[in-house]
Amino acid sequence: MSDAEADAAGAAALERVRAGGKRALAQALARCEARPDDPAQAAMLDAAWRAAKGHAIGLTGPPGVGKSTLTDALIRQFRAKGARVAVIAVDPSSRRTGGALLGDRTRLTTDPADAGVFVRSMAARAALGGLATTAWPALVLMRALFDIVIVETVGVGQSETEIADVADTVVFCAQPGAGDALQYMKAGIIEIPHLAVVTKADMGAPAQRAAADLRGALSLAAGDGGAGEGGAAIPVLTCSAGTGEGIEALAEALLERMAKLGDLNDSRARQATIWLRRALIEGFGSEGFARLSDCLDPVESRHSPFLLAQRVWRRGVVALSVGFTPQ
Ligand SMILES: Nc1nc2c(ncn2[C@@H]2O[C@H](COP(=O)(O)OP(=O)(O)OP(=O)(O)O)[C@@H](O)[C@H]2O)c(=O)[nH]1
Ligand SMILES: [Mg+2]
Known part of the structure; x- marks a missing residue:
């Protein structure tokens, strides 16, 4: 097959996935995972690569900080604004018990009939190269079909830095009383995010303290006054997926960044x-x-x-x- 023929076949395959909805997308992702050496899958992924339209948001932070609950809340916000949203929930294999499905751990309450939301869980398989090699092809396919792709990944460790290699915007989540995360950030173990969020703001004063600590840790880690891109301070927001406070502001901040990033x-x-x-x-x-x-x-x-x-x-x-x- 010539390169031009491969391109045309890939584009046609991508169109079939697009037309086939969530079921077709799930099947296509399964095929890509099962047959990474199949040229037909590669041509389809290349067509998706060239058709990139969506923005990838990486949500990361230590276990249990509320990433999945926050993802659920963000999906609602983005859907309400008319954006189509896909999610990759990366489940560290070490925390899987007997091959149990992620199921309730995703904490997503989205309507299965909504064609504008798609969720895929994935084992991190850290030993095989981790997040980047397993999740990136899936992300490429999803961002050709959705406006926003949220990648939820647990971790302080390798997936933490790898998320920066696959996402356009990295959001670091910490919870009230999260001393460890702050220490990691000060020590430079955690990559500097584009945005930081203190979850569970319904816990009150400890959440505000955590936000202040986070601002401090970010400025120490950045070494130049907390400067992120363009010298601006990295925004630290607080929110509660429980009460809904701060969720819209977070969604707005993310949309604003997407608009600003451009090409x-x-x-x-x-x-x-x-x-x-x-x-x-x-x-x-x-x-x-x-x-x-x-x-x-x-x-x-x-x-x-x-x-x-x-x-x-x-x-x-x-x-x-x-x-x-x-x-
Ligand atoms: N008080 C309060 N609890 C919350 C909030 N969001 C999540 N939680 C609770 O925090 C716990 C962990 O939430 P998850 O959303 O599963 O956290 P996660 O970061 O996705 O966890 P892992 O994927 O296991 O790392 C659950 O018991 C939630 O009910 C919140 O806004 N306020
Ligand atoms: Mg989770």
Whole structure:
């Protein structure tokens, strides 16, 4: 198949997913996970990659801070404003019990009949490269079909920094009395978010204290007065998904940022490069990646990162079979 034929087949496959609604999307995601080496899936993902329209919001923070409850509340806000919303709930495999489904842990109360909301749970499989390699292809497909994709990920640790590699906006959630999170932030373990939120504001004074601590920690971590992008202080909001207070303001702040960010082509290209690199290192080690990296044509990586990944992957496998030792 020529490149042009692959592009056309990919675009047609994407249109079928679009027309088929949530059921078709769930099936397409399952196929991509099951057959990462299938060129037809890669062509479809490349078409989705080129059709990117949605904004990806990463919601991160320690276990139990209220990320899922907040996601549920945000979905309502965004839906009320007419945006179509998809969610990737990343469930750390270590916390899965006997393969139990995420089910009630997602805490999402959305109407299953609403075609404008789609939720996908995913195991992080940290040992296999973590969030970026597993969630990014799904995110690429979802953002071609939805206006907003929320990625909920637990963690202080690897997924914490990886979220910055897949999301356009990173929101760090902390709860009242969350001393640990603040310590991590001061120590620079937590990546500087674009926005920080203290959840469970219905707890009153402790929430306000946590917000003040968070402002302090962010300014220490940033080392230059809490400066985020463009030198502005990183906003710290408080909200309660329980009472609804502050949720609309958070949604507004996020929408405002999306409007301001404008063209995301460069940061998306960066996401693709990082994903390719991670996937290849996962398969062939860093030595192997170094040997394969000259196959990573930047033009192709901007046009069809998924087909390129398969091509380079096959070269790595062939090299392995003839005695090339990537590590
Ligand atoms: N008081 C209060 N409790 C809340 C609020 N939001 C969530 N909770 C509670 O906090 C607990 C954890 O909420 P989740 O939304 O599951 O938190 P999470 O961060 O998604 O948790 P993990 O995904 O397990 O890391 C639950 O018992 C919620 O009922 C809130 O606004 N106020
Ligand atoms: Mg959760």
